[in-house]
Structures are given as C-alpha cells and as structure tokens.
Amino acid sequence: MLKFLVSCLLSFGLFRGFVIYFRIKILKSDSFKIPGLPNPIYFRPGTVDISTFREIFLRKEYALDLPESFKPKLIIDAGANIGFTTLFFLNRYPGSTIISLEPDPGNFELLKKNSAGYSGLRPIQKALWHQEGFIEVFDQGYGLRGFTVADAREPGTGLPATTISELLKTSQFTQIDILKIDIEGSEKEVFEADTTWLSRTRCLVIELHDRMKPGCSAAVFKAITQYNFEFSIRGENLIFVNKDPG
Numbered sequence: 001m002l003k004f005l006v007s008c009l010l011s012f013g014l015f016r017g018f019v020i021y022f023r024i025k026i027l028k029s030d031s032f033k034i035p036g037l038p039n040p041i042y043f044r045p046g047t048v049d050i051s052t053f054r055e056i057f058l059r060k061e062y063a064l065d066l067p068e069s070f071k072p073k074l075i076i077d078a079g080a081n082i083g084f085t086t087l088f089f090l091n092r093y094p095g096s097t098i099i100s101l102e103p104d105p106g107n108f109e110l111l112k113k114n115s116a117g118y119s120g121l122r123p124i125q126k127a128l129w130h131q132e133g134f135i136e137v138f139d140q141g142y143g144l145r146g147f148t149v150a151d152a153r154e155p156g157t158g159l160p161a162t163t164i165s166e167l168l169k170t171s172q173f174t175q176i177d178i179l180k181i182d183i184e185g186s187e188k189e190v191f192e193a194d195t196t197w198l199s200r201t202r203c204l205v206i207e208l209h210d211r212m213k214p215g216c217s218a219a220v221f222k223a224i225t226q227y228n229f230e231f232s233i234r235g236e237n238l239i240f241v242n243k244d245p246g
Contacts, residue, residue, distance in 0.1 A: 001025060004021065004025060004054070004058075005017075005018070005021045005025075007054070007058040007059075008020050008021040008058065009021075011057060011058050011060075012034060012035060013035070016034070016035055019032075020032045020033075020034065024045070024050065024053070028045040028046065029045065030042055030043065030044070030045055031043070034057065034087075034091070036091040036094075037087060037090070037091055038117070039114075039116070039117050039118070041083075041084070041087060041114055042082070042110055042113050042114055043082060043084075043110070044082075044110070049082060049084075052081065052082075052084050053084060055235065055236075056084045056085055056088050057084065057088065059235060060088075061234055061235035061236065061237055062085055062088050062089065062092075062180065062205065062234075062237070063092070063234075064178070064203065064205065064234075064239060065232070065234075065239075066203065066241070070177075070202075070203075071093070071095075071096075072089075072093050072096045072177030072178050072202075072203075073096060073097060073173060073177055074096070074097050074098075074099070074171055074173040074175070074176055074177050074178075075089050075093065075096050075097070075098045075099070075176075075177060075178040075179075075180070076098075076099045076101070076164070076167060076176055076178070076179050076180065077089065077098060077099070077100040077101065077180045078101045078128040078164075078179070078180065078181045078182070078183055079101065079102070079128065079180075079181060079182035079183040079184065080100035080101055080102045080107075080111055080123070081102060081107050081111070081182075082102075082107050082110035082111050082114060083100060083102075083110065083111040083114035083115055083123070084114075085180060085182075086098050086100045086111070086114070086115065086121060086123075087114060089178065089180075090118060090120065090121065093178075095120065096120060096177070097120045097122065097171070097173070098120060098121050098122065099122045099124060099167055099171060100115065100121065100122065100123045100124065101124050101126050101127065101128050101162070101167075102123070102124075102125060103125060103126060103127035103135065103137055103159045103161070104137055105125070108123065108125045111123045124162075125159070125160070126159070126160045126161055126162045127159060127160075127161040127162075127183070127186065128161070128162065128163070128164065128181065128183050128186060128190060129161035129162065129163065129186060129189065129190065130163065130189040130190050130192065130193035131161070131163060131193065132161065132162055132163060132166060133151065133160075133161055134151075134158040134159060134160055134161060135151060135158050135159055135160075135161045136151075136158040136159070137158075137159060163190075163193075163194075164176075164179070164190070164197045165194065165196070165197050168197055168200065174200065175200040175201065175202060175245060175246070176197070176200060176201045176202065177202045177203065178202070178203045178205065179201050179203070179204050179205070180205045180206075181204070181205070181206040181207070182206070182207045184209055184212055185209040185212040185213030185216060186213075187206060187208065187209070187216050187219065187220055188213050188215050188216045188219045189219075191216075191219040191220045191222070191223045192219045192223075195223040195226075198223060198224070198226070198227050198229075198242070199227060199242075199245070199246040200245065200246045201242060201245070202241070202242050202245045203239070203240070203241050203242070204224075204229070204239070204240040204242075205237050205238070205239050205240075206220065206237065206238050206240075207236050207237050207238070208220060208238065220238075224240055227242060227244070228242065228243040228244045229241060229242050229243070230243060
C-alpha cells in the first residue's frame with residue numbers, strides 16, 4: 001500500500017495523489033479524477049482494473065518518447081478495455097480523435113461511461129480482427145484483461161469485428177498517428193493478413209501475447225520488416241516509429 005501511495009504522490013502531486021490513493025485504496029470508490037481531465041474515471045474496485053491503473057497512470061507505460069512537434073490527429077486504441085489508455089492519450093494529446101475498440105460487453109459499458117462528455121472519443125464495440133465479420137469472446141483464465149477471440153462458429157452470431165483498414169477508411173483521416181494494439185493474441189491473425197496500413201501508421205505500440213497464442217511475435221516482426229520502422233521497448237510494449245510514413 002505504501003508503494004502505491006508513493007507512486008500516486010509522485011505522479012499527481014501531494015494533494016491530488018493522496019486523494020486518488022484514498023479513493024481507490026481506502027474508500028474503495030468506483031471513480032477518481034486526475035489532473036487534466038474534467039470528468040471522473042470509472043473502474044471496478046478490487047479488480048484487475050487497479051493493476052491497469054498502475055501500469056497506465058503511475059508507470060506511464062504509454063508515455064511515448066516522441067518529438068514535441070508530434071501532434072497526433074488520429075489515435076486508434078485497439079483492445080481499449082475500460083478506457084484507461086484512451087484517457088491517458090486524451091490527457092497527453094488533447095484535441096486528438098481517438099477510436100477505441102473493445103469487444104467485451106462488460107468492459108465496453110465502462111469504456112462508454114469513461115468516454116462520455118468528450119467529443120473526440122469514439123468508443124466502438126468491435127474486436128480488431130483480420131477481416132470484417134463476427135467473433136466469439138473466450139475467457140481462458142486471464143481475467144478481465146485477457147479475453148481472447150476467434151471466428152464465430154455460426155455465421156452472423158457473436159460480436160462484430162473490424163479491420164484497421166476499415167477503421168482508417170471510415171475515420172476521415174489519411175493516416176494513423178498512434179496505433180495501440182493490446183488484443184490478447186489476436187495480433188497474430190491481424191498481422192498475418194493484409195498490413196498495407198502500416199505504411200500509413202506513424203507510431204505503433206503493441207503488446208505481444210505469445211504465451212496465449214504462439215506465433216504472435218513472428219507475425220508482427222515479419223510484417224514490420226517490410227517498412228522502415230525504428231524499434232524500442234517500454235514496459236511490456238514494443239514501440240515502432242515509422243521513418244517513412246506514407
């Protein structure tokens with residue numbers, strides 16, 4: 001608890017950090033506010049949501065080392081869960097449009113709640129997949145942050161799925177400035193399919209899940225090496241910056 005308190009104080013300052021700590025750990029409230037965002041952030045007390053909060057808001061695993069001149073217009077958050085990463089990006093890059101994908105109904109309800117009141121946020125209840133269609137969601141024992149997907153066994157059943165190309169086409173933008181992907185192993189199918197959208201992606205941030213689905217890393221790196229990306233690591237995320245975006 002002390003370590004969590006210290007992290008809150010270092011991240012948000014003495015007063016605000018203590019308030020956030022007190023609401024999360026002592027009151028076990030279902031919401032808190034952070035500096036820079038006018039609306040409360042909602043979560044599920046006593047769940048893995050607290051670990052997600054620690055990774056995103058305290059460890060700042062999505063605080064990308066990009067030039068100050070980098071002003072993203074379009075961000076896609078694939079595997080948005082309840083919206084912590086979406087809100088972190090919104091706080092860091094105000095004025096950007098953020099499309100947030102989350103297929104799980106429970107997660108999506110909180111994602112919608114956390115996105116309400118922000119004109120630039122577009123929550124979509126779809127999974128990122130290698131083709132348009134429908135998928136089924138499975139809990140393989142990884143909890144609220146670890147739902148995996150597969151093609152629906154019956155046509156037209158399950159949850160809708162979409163592709164990066166389709167998202168970009170319907171976004172009214174010509175390129176993706178930041179593409180965050182944390183989709184619990186589905187990156188294997190996504191990167192084994194058409195990846196021409198990589199030429200129009202300026203920064204890719206991805207967590208790989210070979211432990212859940214072998215072959216994820218091989219599929220991602222095979223696709224990435226066709227383009228001129230610089231590579232770095234931050235926490236559990238691999239970060240690729242396109243030196244020749246289309």
